[in-house]
Amino acid sequence: MKLILTILALSALLFGSKADFIHDYDKALEIAQAQDKDIYMLVTSEACKWCRKFEKITLNDEKTMQELKKEYVLLALNRDSDTIPVKYKVKRVPKHFFLTSKGKVIYSVLGYWNPEDFASFAGEAKKKNKLGI
Numbered sequence: 664m665k666l667i668l669t670i671l672a673l674s675a676l677l678f679g680s681k682a683d684f685i686h687d688y689d690k691a692l693e694i695a696q697a698q699d700k701d702i703y704m705l706v707t708s709e710a711c712k713w714c715r716k717f718e719k720i721t722l723n724d725e726k727t728m729q730e731l732k733k734e735y736v737l738l739a740l741n742r743d744s745d746t747i748p749v750k751y752k753v754k755r756v757p758k759h760f761f762l763t764s765k766g767k768v769i770y771s772v773l774g775y776w777n778p779e780d781f782a783s784f785a786g787e788a789k790k791k792n793k794l795g796i
Contacts, residue, residue, distance in 0.1 A: 683732065684739040688748060688766075691738040695764035701792060703735035703785075704760040706753045708742040713775040714757040724778035730785060735761070761788030 684705075685691045695702045707714035721727055731737060740747050747753055751760060751768070761770040761784075770788035 684737045686739060686741075686745060688738065688740065688746065691736050692764065692766055695736040695762075698736065699764070700736050701734065701764060701769065701788075702738055702760075702762040702766075703731055704738040704740065704751075704762055706740050706742055706747060706751070706756055706758040706760070708756045709744075711756050717757050717775045721776060721778050721781050727778045727781060730782065734785070734789065736764075759784065761785070761792070763792065 685694065688704075691702050691704070694700075705717075707718075742753055742756055748766070750766075751758075755773055757774065759772050759776075759781075760768055762768055769792045770784065772784050776784065
């Protein structure tokens with residue numbers, strides 16, 4: 664019972680009011696195309712301590728979340744319980760993907776990143792997309 668409550672509490676950090684994460688890949692593609700936005704896809708797992716640290720620190724950073732919400736449709740998938748398209752080959756988590764609205768990978772990175780370092784990855788993804796790389 665304690666484990667279930669802990670998982671629910673930790674999930675609330677990621678899926679709380681600060682972040683409007685979608686938990687369905689196809690739905691995220693549909694919304695991204697309708698809004699003409701790219702997608703930020705975060706893949707985690709329930710037993711991942713680095714995932715929890717990223718959720719607690721980086722995703723609770725107001726500047727980080729403002730920028731993500733402005734630029735991307737936010738998609739969060741759990742490797743243990745959600746369907747993740749095989750083409751993304753997620754073996755370790757947390758895995759971050761910046762995708763086009765059609766699901767093409769613009770940029771991806773693995774691991775925990777503090778807000779400042781994460782912002783540099785998001786900026787790199789934005790630059791690559793604009794250049795068509």
